[in-house]
Amino acid sequence: MSTARRRTATRLADGRELIYFDDSPEFLSGEREHRLDDPRPLADRFSPVPDADGVPQPFTGPQMRRDPLTGDWIPLASHRMNRTFLPAADSCPLCPARPDAEYADGEIPDTHYDVAVFENRFPSLMRVPGQDADGQGVAAPADTVPDDPRDLLEVAAPAAGRCEVICFSSDHRTSVVDLPVSRIRTIVDAWADRTTALGAEASIQQVFCFENRGRDIGVTLPHPHGQIYGYPYLTPRTERLLDQARVYRERTGGNLLRDILHAEQASGERVVLRSEHWTAYVPYAARWPVEVHLAPHRDVGTIPELTDSERDDLAVIYRELLRRADAFFVESDGTPIELPYIAAWHQMPSSRAGRTTTDDGAPLARLHLELFSILRAPGKLKYLAGSESGMGAWISDTTPERIAARFHQLGPVDLSASPASAITANGAHA
Structure with a gap:
């Protein structure tokens, strides 16, 4: 099996990273190039956010809190309540752009791709520049008695990880099992690439590649895709x-x-x-x-x-x-x-x-x-x-x-x- 793969990286309109992983002959030969610009009018994801009085405030990422009963870290991602839920096939944000179509709020600007990986628009984990100054992830509090018990009962930290989406195909109606083995091999290479990249980030302690398939599992976007999490703690x-x-x-x-x-x-x-x-x-x-x-x-x-x-x-x-x-x-x-x-x-x-x-x-x-x-x-x-x-x-x-x-x-x-x-x-x- 050929292991030739082409990796093409770019940025979406709000600054998130998008990477194409291709094995099709037209991409490998250079006969076909990916569209790298994102035409959507999206603001930078770290732009200041207006408060209730309309005064701009610095962007803050998701927080996580430590459960004092179990020691587990619980990310609080209330912004995900507004994410896309079971869209129609012609409006799925994971589908490729339609040729000659008017603007649509899709995550992938090209009209075709083999495998694509991008940072989640609604992440439960996000590293915000300047908010994880130590850059060393999160450790449990030391086994000492603090002056204030809340130092053990109410422990919080930035959820400074990373959440990525990996699209297994540009075909909305397919599934991993229907893909050729050569395409699954490209998916494996994409998992390897992202594991290496996320594992090198100082705040990330564990990289998790996974797929949820099926509405009964809780999938909200039926397009064939998985996710890759970089946790700032051990799960x-x-x-x-x-x-x-x-x-x-x-x-x-x-x-x-x-x-x-x-x-x-x-x-x-x-x-x-x-x-x-x-x-x-x-x-x-x-x-x-x-x-x-x-x-x-x-x-x-x-x-x-x-x-x-x-x-x-x-x-x-x-x-x-x-x-x-x-x-x-x-x-x-x-x-x-x-x-x-x-x-x-x-x-x-x-x-x-x-x-x-x-x-x-x-x-x-x-x-x-x-x-x-x-x-x-x-x-x-x-x-x-x-x-x-x-x-x-x-x-x-x-x-x-x-x-x-x-x-x-x-x-x-x-x-x-x-x-x-x-x-x-x-x-x-x-």
Whole structure:
């Protein structure tokens, strides 16, 4: 598979960054160029904001507050209440501009693109120049008794991270599973590019690439897209994973995520897909009605660390995993149900976050994808009711073995007979 990609960066009218990632021959050859100007009459996003009396006040970004009961950071993003919600196909802000059309408030000024990434117009995390002077992210307050108890009960900080949108295609009606493997490979490269860029920012401790698909999941823009967050703190799930990995390391000397992968490979019962460089399996204690984890065979911390061969192979197995997920449930007449899902990439946090390695320097985190759905049966959703929402005590509606057995009905486990090298230019199997 060709790894030639073209990266073109520009700025939107309000100063946000926009980057095109292209693999189409006309872009690679230079025959076609992207439109780089944004004609919208948008003010600079950091412009002063009038107060109730009409007096301009300096722009302030979102704030986050620390929950003293759990230690979690909670960004307060009230401005997102006004974001676009389920627009018509002809007015979706993620679609490309229409040729010869009048002005429209779309985020991408060109009439065609392969993959595009831009800063979210309604971010829950935003670094405002001058408001995160230390530039070192956020740490929990020291374990000391302050003079004023509010110093521990009411802790706030700028939510100085970054939120980006990644559009997987300019076609409003497609989905990742429908894209050629070569385009998914471009998406992988875009994830790697943004992980590197955001991870280099001093205020960011963790980079999270993910996709929400389906209205049932809560998607407000149906255009095929995902998001990339740069958090100025460690997320609660990552903190728990690191804690468990540290305890496991102290008890066994092993790497938790690597040993889980090897145990699943040895058992084979819950393995649902396997390729040259990747294995997909249903985890032993799966929470969701449909849940699969995808992990590289080699110890890798982040997406940018993947080799070209591993990225090629990922594009193949990831699309096949999504294809089978879309066949997991069927209507009474046998019609496949498009699965609402979240695809979440877990990566090694920045070393600035601390607690990411053992005392002897061994990494505790390991790259892996967690794909899961809230659909538990055709027309029935898994609601987080009293036990899950009130106490964080999960109750599963099925078993991991039943999930794996259904995937086994959808196709062979071993994809090694069709390696990434056997992919044609248009992404189909040779």
